[in-house]
Amino acid sequence: MGCLDVGCGPGDVMRLMAERVGPTGKVVGLDMDGNLGREALSALLGMGHHQCSFAEGDMQSLEQTAHDRFDLPMRVSLSNT
Numbered sequence: 471m472g473c474l475d476v477g478c479g480p481g482d483v484m485r486l487m488a489e490r491v492g493p494t495g496k497v498v499g500l501d502m503d504g505n506l507g508r509e510a511l512s513a514l515l516g517m518g519h520h521q522c523s524f525a526e527g528d529m530q531s532l533e534q535t536a537h538d539r540f541d542l543p544m545r546v547s548l549s550n551t
């Protein structure tokens with residue numbers, strides 16, 4: 471199973487996805503903040519989630535591609551308001 475976390479931020483949802491798909495799955499995090507995403511990936515790899523990767527980019531130009539290529543494109547929005 472392949473999953474894409476659109477706006478992956480610090481990678482909390484990516485970690486849950488990685489646990490769900492297991493070592494033979496695929497988890498890609500996409501975020502416009504490359505530094506944050508690379509830090510998230512480093513932490514995930516350090517936890518042994520080698521099925522994870524990160525791509526820096528803007529979701530608005532990639533969402534249709536994501537729907538075509540992944541089983542579970544996921545975007546979680548959090549707000550304090």
Ligand SMILES: C[S@@+](CC[C@H](N)C(=O)[O-])C[C@H]1O[C@@H](n2cnc3c(N)ncnc32)[C@H](O)[C@@H]1O
Binds near residue numbers: 501546
């Ligand atoms: C609340 S965080 C997401 C947290 C993440 N889903 C988690 O639970 O670990 C929102 C993220 O969306 C990213 N973001 C906002 N607009 C974006 C865009 N147009 N393209 C890609 N990433 C975007 C921000 O950089 C931020 O890291």
